[in-house]
Amino acid sequence: MVVAGRIKKGAYFDSVTLMNVARELSHMEGVADAAVVMGTNENRAILSAADLLTSEFESSSDTDLLIGVRAETDEIAEAALVAVDELLENVRGTVDDGEAFTPRSLDGALDVVPDANLALISVAGRYAGEVAARALDRGLHVMLFSDNVPLKTEVELKIRAHNQGLLVMGPDCGTAIINGVPLGFANAVNRGPIGIVAASGTGLQEVSTLVSNLGSGISQAIGTGGHDVKNAVGGVTFLDGLEALADDAETEVIVLVSKPPDAEVLDRIRKKVAGVKQPVVSIFLGTEPEGPNGCRTLAEAAFRAVAIVLGKEPEGVKGLLLGGDDREIGIVDRIVGERSSGQRYVRALMSGGTFASEAEIVFADLGLNDVHSNVPSGSAAKLDDPLRSVANTIVDLGSDEFTVGRPHPMIDYSLRVKRIADEANDPEVAVILLDVVLGYGSNLDPASELDEVVQDAVSKVAVVCSITGTDRDPQNRRAVCDALEAAGAIIADSNLSACRIAGLVARKLEVK
Amino acid sequence: MLVGDLFRQELKVVNIGLSSFKESLDEVGAQAVQVDWRPPMDVSDESRRIVGEHAKEIDAANAKVMDIILRGMPQRVGMARAIDVVPGMTSNMILHAGPPITWERMCGPMRGAVIGGLIYEGKATTPDEAEKLAASDEIEYAPCHEHSTVGPMAGIVMPSMPVFVLKNEEFGNSAYCTMNEGLGKVLRYGAFAPEVIEKLRWMDSVLYPVLDAAIADVGPIDLKNLMAQALHMGDEVHNRNRAATSLLYRAMAPAIVRSCSDDRQAVEVLEFINGNDHFFLNLSMPACKVTLDAARDVPGSSVVIAMTRNGTDFGIQLSGTGDEWFTGPVDVPDALFFPGYTKEDANPDIGDSSITETNGLGGFAIAASPAIVQFVGGTTSDAIQYTLEMYEIAAAENTVYQIPYLNFRGTPTGIDVVKVITKNILPFIDTGVAHREPGVGQVGAGVLSASAEPFTRAFEGLAARLAK
Numbered sequence: 001m002v003v004a005g006r007i008k009k010g011a012y013f014d015s016v017t018l019m020n021v022a023r024e025l026s027h028m029e030g031v032a033d034a035a036v037v038m039g040t041n042e043n044r045a046i047l048s049a050a051d052l053l054t055s056e057f058e059s060s061s062d063t064d065l066l067i068g069v070r071a072e073t074d075e076i077a078e079a080a081l082v083a084v085d086e087l088l089e090n091v092r093g094t095v096d097d098g099e100a101f102t103p104r105s106l107d108g109a110l111d112v113v114p115d116a117n118l119a120l121i122s123v124a125g126r127y128a129g130e131v132a133a134r135a136l137d138r139g140l141h142v143m144l145f146s147d148n149v150p151l152k153t154e155v156e157l158k159i160r161a162h163n164q165g166l167l168v169m170g171p172d173c174g175t176a177i178i179n180g181v182p183l184g185f186a187n188a189v190n191r192g193p194i195g196i197v198a199a200s201g202t203g204l205q206e207v208s209t210l211v212s213n214l215g216s217g218i219s220q221a222i223g224t225g226g227h228d229v230k231n232a233v234g235g236v237t238f239l240d241g242l243e244a245l246a247d248d249a250e251t252e253v254i255v256l257v258s259k260p261p262d263a264e265v266l267d268r269i270r271k272k273v274a275g276v277k278q279p280v281v282s283i284f285l286g287t288e289p290e291g292p293n294g295c296r297t298l299a300e301a302a303f304r305a306v307a308i309v310l311g312k313e314p315e316g317v318k319g320l321l322l323g324g325d326d327r328e329i330g331i332v333d334r335i336v337g338e339r340s341s342g343q344r345y346v347r348a349l350m351s352g353g354t355f356a357s358e359a360e361i362v363f364a365d366l367g368l369n370d371v372h373s374n375v376p377s378g379s380a381a382k383l384d385d386p387l388r389s390v391a392n393t394i395v396d397l398g399s400d401e402f403t404v405g406r407p408h409p410m411i412d413y414s415l416r417v418k419r420i421a422d423e424a425n426d427p428e429v430a431v432i433l434l435d436v437v438l439g440y441g442s443n444l445d446p447a448s449e450l451d452e453v454v455q456d457a458v459s460k461v462a463v464v465c466s467i468t469g470t471d472r473d474p475q476n477r478r479a480v481c482d483a484l485e486a487a488g489a490i491i492a493d494s495n496l497s498a499c500r501i502a503g504l505v506a507r508k509l510e511v512k
Numbered sequence: 513m514l515v516g517d518l519f520r521q522e523l524k525v526v527n528i529g530l531s532s533f534k535e536s537l538d539e540v541g542a543q544a545v546q547v548d549w550r551p552p553m554d555v556s557d558e559s560r561r562i563v564g565e566h567a568k569e570i571d572a573a574n575a576k577v578m579d580i581i582l583r584g585m586p587q588r589v590g591m592a593r594a595i596d597v598v599p600g601m602t603s604n605m606i607l608h609a610g611p612p613i614t615w616e617r618m619c620g621p622m623r624g625a626v627i628g629g630l631i632y633e634g635k636a637t638t639p640d641e642a643e644k645l646a647a648s649d650e651i652e653y654a655p656c657h658e659h660s661t662v663g664p665m666a667g668i669v670m671p672s673m674p675v676f677v678l679k680n681e682e683f684g685n686s687a688y689c690t691m692n693e694g695l696g697k698v699l700r701y702g703a704f705a706p707e708v709i710e711k712l713r714w715m716d717s718v719l720y721p722v723l724d725a726a727i728a729d730v731g732p733i734d735l736k737n738l739m740a741q742a743l744h745m746g747d748e749v750h751n752r753n754r755a756a757t758s759l760l761y762r763a764m765a766p767a768i769v770r771s772c773s774d775d776r777q778a779v780e781v782l783e784f785i786n787g788n789d790h791f792f793l794n795l796s797m798p799a800c801k802v803t804l805d806a807a808r809d810v811p812g813s814s815v816v817i818a819m820t821r822n823g824t825d826f827g828i829q830l831s832g833t834g835d836e837w838f839t840g841p842v843d844v845p846d847a848l849f850f851p852g853y854t855k856e857d858a859n860p861d862i863g864d865s866s867i868t869e870t871n872g873l874g875g876f877a878i879a880a881s882p883a884i885v886q887f888v889g890g891t892t893s894d895a896i897q898y899t900l901e902m903y904e905i906a907a908a909e910n911t912v913y914q915i916p917y918l919n920f921r922g923t924p925t926g927i928d929v930v931k932v933i934t935k936n937i938l939p940f941i942d943t944g945v946a947h948r949e950p951g952v953g954q955v956g957a958g959v960l961s962a963s964a965e966p967f968t969r970a971f972e973g974l975a976a977r978l979a980k
Contacts, residue, residue: 017886019848019849019850019886019956020848020886022851023848023849033851033852034851035851035852037851042695042696045696046850046851047851049852050850050851050852051852052851052852068851101896101897101900101901102546102547102548103545103547103548103904104547104548104549104550104901104904104935104936104937105547105549105904105931105934105935106526106528106547107904108547108900108903108904108935109526109528109545109547110526111903112545113524113526113543113545115524116524116525116526116543116545117518117521117523117524118518118523118524118525118526119525119526119528120525120526120527120528120529120533120544121528121529122527122528122529122530122533123528123529123549123551124551127551127552130564130934131528131549135526140526141515141518145529145530145533146529165514165515166515167515167518178518178519178523179518179519179521179522179523181523181525181537181540181542182536182540183525183533183537184533188540219519220519240515241515243515244515244516244519247516248516248519250519440533440536440539441532441533441536474539
């Protein structure tokens with residue numbers, strides 16, 4: 001070991017900078033210890049204690065910079081003494097990147113943006129209630145994406161919000177569009193005269209994208225979360241949302257989307273609707289249509305709303321999209337003609353729960369028999385094993401038994417890809433029905449996820465697919481359509497149309 | 513805000529949770545701010561429920577506490593020997609930093625300082641003799657904090673030691689602190705070699721009478737005003753006291769010259785202050801203490817009134833929980849070390865100096881002190897982040913202490929234990945590091961987050977009182 005020293009005259013650095021430089025020197029290969037200090041008596045004592053005081057330093061003054069190094073060889077020590085200059089240069093040259101402050105709480109965020117008006121909350125359910133309560137305290141509207149929020153908490157939050165004139169969308173609210181801004185899993189839709197209140201996230205996405213693709217647009221789309229229309233909650237957000245749209249000058253037609261509300265809640269909705277001046281289109285999936293503008297499917301609701309805006313009949317609006325019944329019948333006949341004997345069932349592998357329900361309704365309306373589902377809501381039989389299809393089967397891959405410990409199937413396609421391959425190998429299967437949901441938050445490249453498995457499947461079965469989204473979505477609906485069509489899939493304009501094509505194929509093969 | 517109003521405004525979103533939602537909002541050009549949210553610290557559900565139910569009562573109590581703290585007027589009014597002025601001080605008592613501790617559990621530096629203190633006091637002549645006495649029943653140990661006193665590092669106050677006397681002009685209470693010994697081998701870091709004792713004796717026989725006379729000459733000095741100026745000059749008055757010491761020097765020098773008849777002694781004293789950048793630390797600490805003590809015992813308040821370490825335990829007291837200490841183990845600071853030392857040599861954090869953070873200074877005001885930002889990661893933006901984060905757990909913003917860089921925003925003042933728990937943010941402390949063996953001294957300086965356990969215990973302790 002050698003000890004070497006150097007004096008740098010007239011160089012002032014604060015002690016912390018010097019300690020950093022000394023630390024860098026100590027980390028150099030072959031350097032055992034290093035000190036870089038101003039030459040005060042006190043510092044010379046420190047050097048002495050560390051055995052780094054060399055004869056060079058005897059004549060030093062307070063304003064000299066002293067560099068002491070203990071190293072394995074003279075060369076290393078010399079290199080370290082020289083390296084100090086560069087290190088000091090770098091310290092002085094360091095530029096502050098000035099990264100913006102990330103607040104740690106809602107209150108901290110409101111220090112930064114005092115006029116924020118909505119809190120989008122997606123923290124774990126057991127904490128979400130407290131965070132939402134704080135947002136209401138601070139006068140913010142809330143979109144609560146989190147699920148697993150206790151029902152009691154949901155009721156407390158919603159009553160408080162109602163009394164304050166605020167909205168609590170959710171818990172378990174996946175989608176909303178406020179002032180044209182998509183929140184959560186939403187699509188880039190046109191702005192326009194149609195307002196939506198929805199207790200179903202995918203239902204909201206389907207209606208809003210169809211409206212947009214039909215050339216109209218959305219004023220506001222308010223999500224409520226699925227529990228809202230249950231008696232326990234009483235439809236607080238649903239009713240407040242409806243009232244807000246009724247009072248909104250930009251909203252010319254209102255669409256209500258929900259799975260069947262509880263009777264008392266439905267009663268309140270009816271009463272509220274009676275006092276609304278705009279036309280109200282409603283789709284309470286699985287119930288008989290309500291009033292003159294009641295619908296049985298999501299697409300029908302979208303068509304009807306746009307028709308009212310345009311002053312046309314819904315049938316006339318359908319032509320705005322491709323499709324129409326004639327195209328569907330042509331496709332059905334072709335698929336049926338291409339099947340070999342024994343192929344007769346439909347397998348619907350859905351990522352949207354509402355789309356699974358809609359498939360069940362459409363299949364029932366077509367008179368299809370022997371329908372099974374892991375989430376039956378009407379006439380379908382419950383699957384014993386959600387992993388094993390029976391006859392005509394509808395599987396909601398977004399239900400709990402599939403999503404524990406893995407992302408939602410709109411994000412992670414792996415489970416569905418495997419299931420498509422399995423179903424295609426079943427000699428009894430004629431057609432596979434899929435939904436692809438685009439928009440913010442969903443998988444950014446669904447076409448590449450499905451490409452290979454669809455190409456392989458269409459050599460054995462037909463693949464019919466709806467694509468919920470717009471051309472302005474990050475995935476670009478047109479591009480996804482083209483890619484999947486190239487892979488051999490038949491693309492429908494709506495989930496309704498896809499269900500009808502697939503259901504009709506199975507129905508025709510059933511009676512054949 | 514009514515829903516209809518929302519439709520007519522620009523949507524401005526606070527996104528709490530999944531950052532991908534914020535990215536989507538950015539993509540469509542919507543105004544959004546992301547919150548780096550974390551689950552609250554682990555406390556019993558029962559205590560969370562009670563605290564939640566008493567939120568209004570706690571807020572009202574905290575408002576009262578913060579009014580007292582912000583109105584505090586710390587002034588240095590004189591000097592005296594501890595035994596003559598410190599309340600409850602007895603001739604066999606030794607005051608120490610941090611929460612209560614026995615000789616058996618004391619860390620090396622604190623034991624070293626006790627040994628040095630006993631030799632200084634003339635109660636022992638050798639370290640061995642001092643150690644025996646220290647371990648015996650003849651000595652009574654008590655926290656400085658329980659006697660209106662604070663001490664840096666080991667914080668040892670012997671009965672005969674001279675102390676500064678501070679008064680809170682607004683509320684009339686007093687606080688005390690010894691004089692700072694400077695750097696190198698010093699008692700507060702547990703050193704007890706003959707030169708350490710010799711320096712203490714010089715401080716007793718020369719520094720004390722000269723300063724005492726000068727203070728009588730110059731009159732009370734408004735420390736709040738002086739510290740506010742020092743913040744504008746790059747101090748945070750915990751780890752950097754260079755500006756404050758200079759300001760004090762300017763205020764004192766003429767008085768020292770005027771009142772000291774021995775020129776040689778006057779020069780010695782002036783040189784001693786001039787040569788010790790931390791001289792003012794022993795005034796910033798009691799200034800914070802005298803400010804905070806006035807706000808003790810406001811029922812229901814969750815504001816921390818004392819936060820301190822003894823090198824073994826980290827302890828806090830709340831205004832709303834009386835004299836009860838909430839303690840837990842203390843960590844070793846993340847530090848830059850002097851030549852020849854590493855983290856292996858470092859003692860866990862020690863000293864009452866975190867009273868500065870408790871009063872909105874020190875680590876809480878680090879954004880005012882760019883010269884020492886390298887302790888906190890190297891860039892001024894790191895320092896600013898730390899101060900901004902401390903606003904999250906502060907009960908108020910200071911009306912006098914300001915951060916120039918933040919457009920003279922008041923420093924985050926008053927640690928609210930409810931915010932600490934619910935936001936899961938621990939107070940940030942900048943600190944000196946003592947060698948773990950007695951007698952060695954300071955080995956570095958750095959930063960650390962307060963220990964978690966005292967805060968969870970204090971939260972539950974407050975809940976228990978509120979439930980009664």
